[in-house]
């Protein structure tokens with residue numbers, strides 16, 4: 148049995164894609180789920196890039212047990228130092244540093260000669276090793292690099308102390324057969340690679356990220372970098388669930404190469420990511436899409452009913468797709484709610500639990516049955532903080548055709564009441580303008596999305612917003628059976644996060 152390490156970069160490569168920003172709480176939450184899924188490594192972020200990134204990586208390193216926690220760093224001292232500081236409290240930690248090795252990147256992006264790049268790579272790996280004993284080195288744009296130069300830099304950084312060598316197809320340019328033979332050449336020409344973990348990191352620009360990664364595995368790599376739902380820069384990264392199930396279902400082809408992933412957590416992990424980012428996967432997405440196990444055509448259904456394996460190559464239960472039948476209602480009380488929250492994998496302190504309980508009662512008043520999805524939506528509204536935040540107490544809107552939409556709002560902060568009214572393009576805009584008058588932050592609303600949770604007329608609406616402040620994006624979410632209220636809650640959620648961060652920076 149040879150083990151294939153799963154290195155998850157959902158929180159770094161995935162999160163940096165437009166529209167996928169997550170709050171610190173959401174990232175910690177998701178990292179905890181990744182630990183449950185049993186990934187080997189979590190790339191938790193790019194610590195030097197912003198205070199929020201640094202703080203998220205620091206909190207994940209401090210609280211998430213099991214996987215190795217890594218921070219990304221360019222081959223620059225300040226980056227490496229920030230990554231080392233952010234991950235230092237993890238039981239297993241590491242620094243992932245990278246530099247481009249292709250002629251086009253070295254010449255136009257770095258404006259450096261190959262000799263200079265080689266020197267920087269070796270010095271950076273040495274410096275990183277002086278701060279942490281686990282260092283991964285990536286040769287960015289490896290698939291467009293000169294093979295001889297790539298081999299030289301790999302053997303030099305291994306001598307300098309790198310324990311993982313990553314070969315990325317950064318621009319998603321490779322074809323599986325070609326990528327596989329490149330990997331096999333590297334492994335046979337650089338004997339030092341036998342003493343380290345050899346990793347691949349493929350992008351999906353031609354839809355080949357998973358195929359290329361699996362070609363890598365077939366040709367001897369021992370680690371695959373991937374993201375849940377395949378999210379990531381541009382067309383995304385190789386999808387974790389597809390890699391894992393590819394290796395699992397086709398053991399006959401891959402031999403005894405196996406991951407240690409708990410496959411029953413694949414679907415719950417995918418769903419959680421959807422909740423945290425507000426972005427759903429396409430229905431026909433392999434493994435986790437809504438239709439991935441739906442058999443519609445009559446001929447298929449007939450065959451499936453006679454013998455499931457006629458049309459099914461894996462069982463839905465095996466990837467965690469069993470619909471929860473548990474439904475809560477007002478009568479479930481504190482005890483029932485607490486139990487369900489624990490089963491969903493959330494750990495809350497008393498204060499947070501009381502907040503969630505209050506929201507649960509509000510929702511079960513309007514909606515008889517509260518589903519897991521509803522519960523997860525309100526759990527994601529929490530902002531962990533030491534400061535008092537603005538809470539929505541009251542709102543009233545008037546809106547219609549041939550009239551100016553207006554909103555009156557009352558917010559409460561530290562028992563103090565704030566009232567304002569404003570007009571806007573529509574009722575949501577009017578509410579946001581009234582909130583802005585009270586909170587007084589300079590912000591720009593970047594994205595607004597709304598979707599219905601569960602089905603039926605009394606379904607909850609979940610609103611996701613991304614609000615930009617000082618060049619940083621702050622996500623917020625809110626849920627209610629009233630979409631104007633959900634919109635107000637989401638906006639406030641995001642503004643409160645900005646206020647928490649301001650306080651945090653002030654303390655530093």
Ligand SMILES: [Zn+2]
Nearest residue numbers: 160317348380
């Ligand atoms: Zn990438």
